[in-house]
Amino acid sequence: MSDLVLDGLVAHxxxxxxxPVHARVAPGTLLGLVGPxxxxxxxLLSAIVGRGVTTSGHARYGDTNLHTLRPRRLAAVLSYMxxxxxxxxxxxxRDVVAVGARAxxxxxxxxxxxxxxxxxxxxxxxxxxxxxxxxxxRQLVQVARVVAQDSPVMxxxxxxxxxxxGHQLTVMHVLRERxxxxxxxxxxxxxxxxxxxxxxxxxxxxxxxxxxxxxxxxITPELIRxxxxxxxxxxxxxxxxxxxxxxxxxxxxATTFARRRPVGVRH
Numbered sequence: 691m692s693d694l695v696l697d698g699l700v701a702h703x704x705x706x707x708x709x710p711v712h713a714r715v716a717p718g719t720l721l722g723l724v725g726p727x728x729x730x731x732x733x734l735l736s737a738i739v740g741r742g743v744t745t746s747g748h749a750r751y752g753d754t755n756l757h758t759l760r761p762r763r764l765a766a767v768l769s770y771m772x773x774x775x776x777x778x779x780x781x782x783x784r785d786v787v788a789v790g791a792r793a794x795x796x797x798x799x800x801x802x803x804x805x806x807x808x809x810x811x812x813x814x815x816x817x818x819x820x821x822x823x824x825x826x827x828r829q830l831v832q833v834a835r836v837v838a839q840d841s842p843v844m845x846x847x848x849x850x851x852x853x854x855x856g857h858q859l860t861v862m863h864v865l866r867e868r869x870x871x872x873x874x875x876x877x878x879x880x881x882x883x884x885x886x887x888x889x890x891x892x893x894x895x896x897x898x899x900x901x902x903x904x905x906x907x908x909i910t911p912e913l914i915r916x917x918x919x920x921x922x923x924x925x926x927x928x929x930x931x932x933x934x935x936x937x938x939x940x941x942x943x944a945t946t947f948a949r950r951r952p953v954g955v956r957h
Contacts, residue, residue: 691717692752694738694843694874699747701733708734710747711900715876715891717842720869722889722905723878726917729895731878732773735845738876739770751843765793769839771846775832779821783807783831786820790839806838807831811860826852833861837868844868844875850884862888882909886924886932905932 698710707730715721723731736743740757749756751767759767769790777786787803796802807813812830815823823831829852836844846865850858866888869875879885885892885905892908894901896917901908914922914934921937 691842691872692754693717694876695748695750695752696738697748697750699734699737699749700745701730701737702744702746703733706898708895708898708900713893713900713902715874717872717874718869718890720866720875720877720888720890722885722892723876723895724880724882724885724892724909725895729897731895732847734895734900735770735772735847735876735878738843738845739764739768762793762795765839765841766795767841768843768845769793769836769841771832771836771849773847773851775828775835777820777828777832779819781820782816783812783818783820783823784816786831787834787838790835790837794839794841802838802840803834806834809837809864810834811857826854826857829853830857830861833864837864840868840873842873844873846875846877848878848880850879850881858884882914883932883934885909886934909934 694715696711696713698712700710701707711734723734725731733743737745738749738756740749754767756764756768784803787806788799791799791802804813804816807816810830810833812827812834815827815831820831829849833846833849836846850861853861862884865875865877869890886909889905892903892905894908894913909924911922911924914920923935923937924932925935927933
């Protein structure tokens with residue numbers, strides 16, 4: 691297993707979306723990527739992959755530059771779930787998940803596909819048409835595809851956004867299991883309580899800067915007030931899990947924070 695190294699990585703959409711990101715993410719890390727709408731979270735994932743956005747800088751897995759890999763070789767290193775992950779509607783669910791299992795280059799495609807569906811609690815969907823699934827069911831199938839691929843680096847863009855509470859918990863348990871097994875798991879999320887509970891490391895993109903640290907170091911009342919314009923308290927629940935209490939809006943200009951020009955980067 692190797693580190694994921696971001697070396698001056700920037701995503702551009704007509705202009706730089708944030709200042710160059712320099713970071714090293716170790717195997718066994720679940721990295722939560724948080725920040726306001728439009729800050730560049732999804733674009734940072736695209737920049738790591740080197741697809742779908744103009745990119746400068748480098749993303750490496752160990753000594754391998756991810757941006758130079760052919761698709762088949764890249765799939766052996768990295769799996770990627772976008773918010774609008776596509777699959778041909780004529781495929782069955784088991785076929786969609788098998789795309790990930792085959793991309794790994796290992797055998798046992800059918801067994802690993804079904805194991806992923808079972809772990810996500812949706813094995814009963816295996817022979818359903820993908821076209822007939824609800825939005826949440828499609829999301830679970832796409833997570834299963836990434837799990838079946840089981841690459842060393844797993845990128846997921848808001849994988850729980852359309853899910854009920856039970857399936858949110860299942861997905862986050864599965865992703866933390868993958869991290870505990872030595873994978874690098876990078877997840878964009880809007881739920882800061884979810885980031886506090888599940889992430890081992892957090893990166894906050896806001897105002898053109900990217901700040902890395904532990905959840906306790908980064909998700910603070912001051913940051914929530916500055917970035918989101920909301921007064922909040924961070925405390926331990928009766929079970930000991932960290933959680934948030936959102937009190938009230940406190941800063942009417944915070945909604946424009948994500949679109950300020952990049953001015954620097956902190957790690």
